[in-house]
Amino acid sequence: MIPVDFDYYKPESIEEAARLHEQLDRQKMLPLYYSGGTEIITLLRLDLIQTKAVIDIKAIHECREHILGEDYLVLGSSLTLTQIEERNAFPLLTSVSKEIADHTARNKITLGGNICGEIFYREAVLPLLLTDSLFVIGGPQGVKILPAHEAFQQTMQLGRGEFLIQTLTRKDFLGMPYMSVKIRQQWETGYPLVTIAALKAKGEIRAAFSGLCSFPFRSKRMEDELNRKDGTLDVRMDRALRHIPAPVLNDIEGSAEYRLFVLKNTLTDILTVWEVEQNA
Amino acid sequence: MNIIGKSVIRKEAPDKVTGKARYTDDFSSAGIYHARLVTSPFAHALIKSIDTREAEKVSGVRAILTGEGLPLTGEEITDRPPLAQGKVRHHGEAVCLVVAEKLDKAALAASLIKVDYEPLSAVNSPSQAYQAGAPLVHEHVEHYKRGQNVYPEPGTNIAHKTKIRKGDLSRGIGESAVFVEGRYSFGPSDHAAIETRSCTAEIRADGDVLITSSSQAPFMIKKLIGSYFDIEAGKIIVKTPLVGGAYGGKASVQWEFLAFIASRAVGGKRVKLRYMREEDILTAPCHIGLDATIRLGCTSEGILKSAEILYLFDGGAYADKSPDLCRAGAVDCTGPYHIEHIWCDSYCLYTNHPYPAPFRGFAHSEVLFAFERTMDLLAKKLGMDPLELRFKNAILPGHTTPTQVLVNKSNVGDVRGCIQRLKDIMEEEWEPNAGHDPRKVRAAGIACVWKNSTIDTNASSGVILTFNPDGSVNLMSGVVEIGTGTKTILAQMLAEKLRLPVEMIHVKMTVDTQTTPEHWKTVASRGTLMGGRAVMAAAEDAIRQIKEIASCALRVREEDLDIDSGRVFVKAEPEIGLSFKEVVYGYTYPNGNAIGGQIIGRGSYILRNMTNIDKETGAGRPGPEWAVGAQAVQVEFDTRDCTYRILKAISVVDIGRVLNERAARGQVMGAMSMGLSFAGRETFYFDEMGRVLNFQLRTYRPIRYGEQPKYVVEFVNTPHVEAPFGARGAGEHGLLGMPAALANALSIAAGVEMIHLPLIPELIWRTLQEGKR
Amino acid sequence: MPETNKKVLILSVNDEDKDIVFRPADTLLGVLRGKLGLTGAKPGCLNGDCGACTVLVDGIPMKSCIMLAIEAEGHKVTTIEGLINTKTQASFIKHFAFQCGYCTPGFIMVCHSLAEKQPHADKAVIKEWMQSNICRCTSYQEIEEAVASILAEE
Ligand SMILES: Cc1cc2nc3c(=O)[nH]c(=O)nc-3n(C[C@H](O)[C@H](O)[C@H](O)COP(=O)(O)OP(=O)(O)OC[C@H]3O[C@@H](n4cnc5c(N)ncnc54)[C@H](O)[C@@H]3O)c2cc1C
Numbered sequence A: 001m002i003p004v005d006f007d008y009y010k011p012e013s014i015e016e017a018a019r020l021h022e023q024l025d026r027q028k029m030l031p032l033y034y035s036g037g038t039e040i041i042t043l044l045r046l047d048l049i050q051t052k053a054v055i056d057i058k059a060i061h062e063c064r065e066h067i068l069g070e071d072y073l074v075l076g077s078s079l080t081l082t083q084i085e086e087r088n089a090f091p092l093l094t095s096v097s098k099e100i101a102d103h104t105a106r107n108k109i110t111l112g113g114n115i116c117g118e119i120f121y122r123e124a125v126l127p128l129l130l131t132d133s134l135f136v137i138g139g140p141q142g143v144k145i146l147p148a149h150e151a152f153q154q155t156m157q158l159g160r161g162e163f164l165i166q167t168l169t170r171k172d173f174l175g176m177p178y179m180s181v182k183i184r185q186q187w188e189t190g191y192p193l194v195t196i197a198a199l200k201a202k203g204e205i206r207a208a209f210s211g212l213c214s215f216p217f218r219s220k221r222m223e224d225e226l227n228r229k230d231g232t233l234d235v236r237m238d239r240a241l242r243h244i245p246a247p248v249l250n251d252i253e254g255s256a257e258y259r260l261f262v263l264k265n266t267l268t269d270i271l272t273v274w275e276v277e278q279n280a
Numbered sequence B: 001m002n003i004i005g006k007s008v009i010r011k012e013a014p015d016k017v018t019g020k021a022r023y024t025d026d027f028s029s030a031g032i033y034h035a036r037l038v039t040s041p042f043a044h045a046l047i048k049s050i051d052t053r054e055a056e057k058v059s060g061v062r063a064i065l066t067g068e069g070l071p072l073t074g075e076e077i078t079d080r081p082p083l084a085q086g087k088v089r090h091h092g093e094a095v096c097l098v099v100a101e102k103l104d105k106a107a108l109a110a111s112l113i114k115v116d117y118e119p120l121s122a123v124n125s126p127s128q129a130y131q132a133g134a135p136l137v138h139e140h141v142e143h144y145k146r147g148q149n150v151y152p153e154p155g156t157n158i159a160h161k162t163k164i165r166k167g168d169l170s171r172g173i174g175e176s177a178v179f180v181e182g183r184y185s186f187g188p189s190d191h192a193a194i195e196t197r198s199c200t201a202e203i204r205a206d207g208d209v210l211i212t213s214s215s216q217a218p219f220m221i222k223k224l225i226g227s228y229f230d231i232e233a234g235k236i237i238v239k240t241p242l243v244g245g246a247y248g249g250k251a252s253v254q255w256e257f258l259a260f261i262a263s264r265a266v267g268g269k270r271v272k273l274r275y276m277r278e279e280d281i282l283t284a285p286c287h288i289g290l291d292a293t294i295r296l297g298c299t300s301e302g303i304l305k306s307a308e309i310l311y312l313f314d315g316g317a318y319a320d321k322s323p324d325l326c327r328a329g330a331v332d333c334t335g336p337y338h339i340e341h342i343w344c345d346s347y348c349l350y351t352n353h354p355y356p357a358p359f360r361g362f363a364h365s366e367v368l369f370a371f372e373r374t375m376d377l378l379a380k381k382l383g384m385d386p387l388e389l390r391f392k393n394a395i396l397p398g399h400t401t402p403t404q405v406l407v408n409k410s411n412v413g414d415v416r417g418c419i420q421r422l423k424d425i426m427e428e429e430w431e432p433n434a435g436h437d438p439r440k441v442r443a444a445g446i447a448c449v450w451k452n453s454t455i456d457t458n459a460s461s462g463v464i465l466t467f468n469p470d471g472s473v474n475l476m477s478g479v480v481e482i483g484t485g486t487k488t489i490l491a492q493m494l495a496e497k498l499r500l501p502v503e504m505i506h507v508k509m510t511v512d513t514q515t516t517p518e519h520w521k522t523v524a525s526r527g528t529l530m531g532g533r534a535v536m537a538a539a540e541d542a543i544r545q546i547k548e549i550a551s552c553a554l555r556v557r558e559e560d561l562d563i564d565s566g567r568v569f570v571k572a573e574p575e576i577g578l579s580f581k582e583v584v585y586g587y588t589y590p591n592g593n594a595i596g597g598q599i600i601g602r603g604s605y606i607l608r609n610m611t612n613i614d615k616e617t618g619a620g621r622p623g624p625e626w627a628v629g630a631q632a633v634q635v636e637f638d639t640r641d642c643t644y645r646i647l648k649a650i651s652v653v654d655i656g657r658v659l660n661e662r663a664a665r666g667q668v669m670g671a672m673s674m675g676l677s678f679a680g681r682e683t684f685y686f687d688e689m690g691r692v693l694n695f696q697l698r699t700y701r702p703i704r705y706g707e708q709p710k711y712v713v714e715f716v717n718t719p720h721v722e723a724p725f726g727a728r729g730a731g732e733h734g735l736l737g738m739p740a741a742l743a744n745a746l747s748i749a750a751g752v753e754m755i756h757l758p759l760i761p762e763l764i765w766r767t768l769q770e771g772k773r
Numbered sequence C: 001m002p003e004t005n006k007k008v009l010i011l012s013v014n015d016e017d018k019d020i021v022f023r024p025a026d027t028l029l030g031v032l033r034g035k036l037g038l039t040g041a042k043p044g045c046l047n048g049d050c051g052a053c054t055v056l057v058d059g060i061p062m063k064s065c066i067m068l069a070i071e072a073e074g075h076k077v078t079t080i081e082g083l084i085n086t087k088t089q090a091s092f093i094k095h096f097a098f099q100c101g102y103c104t105p106g107f108i109m110v111c112h113s114l115a116e117k118q119p120h121a122d123k124a125v126i127k128e129w130m131q132s133n134i135c136r137c138t139s140y141q142e143i144e145e146a147v148a149s150i151l152a153e154e
């Protein structure tokens, strides 16, 4: 039950969407792009966000594309997480996605909504960061393509009226060895205490994290430390943890110390498996 | 007939799988108004001002209410304004109520009300509340009206204290050779029924008040609205349709007062109030928290001699039922053991937390967590098997309970029988091998449980039976169908007694206090005992009438008649008789003369010889019988990560005669699930200001599908002589030992004593870290 | 043009087309219960957490509290009232897979969809789907048995 009223628009092209946004913005309608809508609906009900107009982007063809092309996997931002899982063109993304929310909710939650949302876990972005994916962004100035690490820094870096249209992931990344682990406060359901997604690209380990800080991130410096050839796993791990880019979360899901404990154990497990494989 | 014990499908099952089953919020009517709350964001604060001007401008707003001028409410102590007056005492406390034509407008207006607060420091635990110099949650408890057996202490946060003095503690200590002491604590948590509390209220032109509520206590609503708002009880009619889960949380009366004053404010129009989940968690009463200290002494052979117990219950911001919970925890302050010397002080303390309602088990799983953990400490110290220690000390006929009730074969179940059976099952089900993973260990923890129900000494239950022209029977009882299947079980009892197929019994599912006879409250697993006895009495009444009419019609003596399969007949010559059809609407002779009329059976039952407990010693008979059980939980623990899986949970419960096998199992397993969820992950997280940080199901997370262990349930059958067919209560016992058993299992697995709940991996990790220091 | 305040919407619910006057801010749950009198889908949290409001949209389970009614336009909505004598319903009764019944419509919708879409689902898939809902009364073991018996029949 949403107490406030808003207008609902469903444009069919990128240009129309951008134009609408501009126009509504000028009319002080505080427009919001609307994808799965799960977060918008829940935050509106609690009066935690304001809008007088939502622009549903699900009818925009490009936002629904799901193509495994010659070079790239194209994922429309309005694809639901279960659609992406079922097609399973990107196994690491499938693996991360399957742990987000629950199956029924993922029939509604979209890739773009998860990445652009306010709820700070945004777990679906992790695989995209690890694979140097490209983000296709539309807006009043037309369409632009940015590398993931530029487009997403803690949050989506979107200018006024801009929105995520799709992501492009190079095909060679899709088949690389990967692991993802989501550890929760207890058992199998709930927000992450930490989620780790890891990829082995040409012998180098890449790792991205959600739930550790108040935003998801991939840290090159942490990866460098993990990939150093000197020192035991433990030492490399400790060196890596020094480069966590922000204070570790200390909240109802868990304390900062415990998160670090869990992080270290989980990373150790991942690295051990890979290094054992490598040495075998 | 052989209906008792059969797994008869619940009567309302077809409705429940087709969406036809209706709960309070499912009823609507054109033109109904909606109410919406404004609640406090602070746990303790003065209300400086309330500005409703913007809210009043919202179209369709009909009334905005604040606490001023409203009577105080509360069952044990009348300390609670329905809407805050001058001060808020817990996060989520109701402050204003908006009534509007449409729900969205009510919500919009509610969001526009500006309340100016001046925050005060909060009392954030019962231990803090107990300390001298703690801020006072209520400045003047002495000004409040209170029940007969409640003893608040002015100038402190003590809302009530129950004392148990059995034997002579110093003698007990003298006779003891081995001692252990444990301190335990856990915070408040929630019932989290999937149906949030909701209610509609309407005042008719003649002044009749009509309430429909998702409640376990429709008759209490009637009584309390009557007394607080000075309305004759007969003018208040409360209806309760099916209830979507309750677990004690809907035994408190709260949202009904709000719906009532909302309707009163708009000229009696029908108003609906449905709590949002956030309100259901914060505003509505919760599950009680506890700080406990227990010191046990026993002989070197492990015979318990002394128990010294301090319970500090988190009574929250308002007393309501918490003095009663504190009393119940004291009455059964130990496990089901024979201990000659018991000293227990059980306090109910005001804090700035949401206040508690009863919770499945009524303070028993809570105190048993502390007590049964201490039993394990003792077993460890003695080097004795925990089951053996419990077996040795099990309470038996001839012993007395903490409130000095003499135990006989009927009033307490068979503890030793349960322990014995548990031991066998554990051996059968035990899979000690954790496989090849050296990090994993497996361990089992056990707990023994018992529970009596401290219910009002004059609690009663009534049943009316009416017959239909086809010879079938309508059963009307004030028991609310909250999911326990009690109404179906009553139908089984009636079918058995009347020797009719159970399909011939039509159960009235909804309760309507105007036409349904009273059943005190649908709590404490007493529906089958009290409702059942009333059914039996009503059936006897009906049978007598059937025989009376038949004896005239057949010209035989009543004693010579019997009934079976819808017929009344002559015992010696069964072919001479009449079908119920021919009798239950009166018998008509061939010439047209008629006798009798529709048969209406009636029966009622009141618990016998219940007594209030003595203020100084606790001596008294607070409830009719103790059902007992023995439980075990097996875990697989990861020694590095401190995570664990629950592999198995076992309950052996003495429930007397099993009335409906599958339903009883379902009750026990469901309760076990709730107990493991409570013990394993549920609690409110408070900030230092006393605010609850997890007030949605996203962050307050009950157990989900796939997280559950394998459940094993078995029954021991020691009849409770006074109960129909010898049945004992079964709705709660599955829960009682789960927290203790899980904590005992994890303490063994992790090699460290777990003394808090919930048992999340971080807590185990932290406890281990502290141990290392 | 904005599809603004109080518009008319045609929804296909349980194979019937319904004209509905609605606000764009109305959730599907709100419309089903408030406008169509289909109270089988239950409000339990309005936050996507509990699953009591689950309905099927084109045969796929959706939490109707986190979906706008307007989003369902052009799709087929099925509520518990639209299921008649299904195996899932019978199985839930047979296995005592509910007590208070409040979560039941939601669980049945998920289970029914699963049986239709993936009749050979393994335990992991069953768990993934069924974990979307909360039942506070049963132990889930009963629900597990009910689901297993339906999928086993296929
Ligand atoms: C039961 C439940 C459990 C959850 N658990 C988790 C969890 O474990 N981990 C986790 O990460 N999340 C979790 N979430 C949160 C969930 O991530 C968000 O609700 C969801 O990701 C939002 O996706 P959506 O498609 O519904 O977004 P919407 O609600 O449509 O949008 C969310 C925000 O993003 C903006 N937006 C949407 N699409 C675009 C776009 N293409 N370009 C620019 N801006 C856009 C919107 O304007 C809005 O501000 C959970 C949600 C639910 C309901």
Ligand code: FES
Binding pocket: C042, C043, C044, C045, C046, C047, C048, C049, C050, C051, C052, C053, C054, C063, C064, C065, C066
């Ligand atoms: S009401 Fe929709 S998920 Fe709870």
Ligand code: FES
Binding pocket: B194, B244, B245, B483, C097, C098, C099, C100, C101, C102, C103, C104, C134, C135, C136, C137, C138
């Ligand atoms: S049957 Fe009550 S919540 Fe599931």
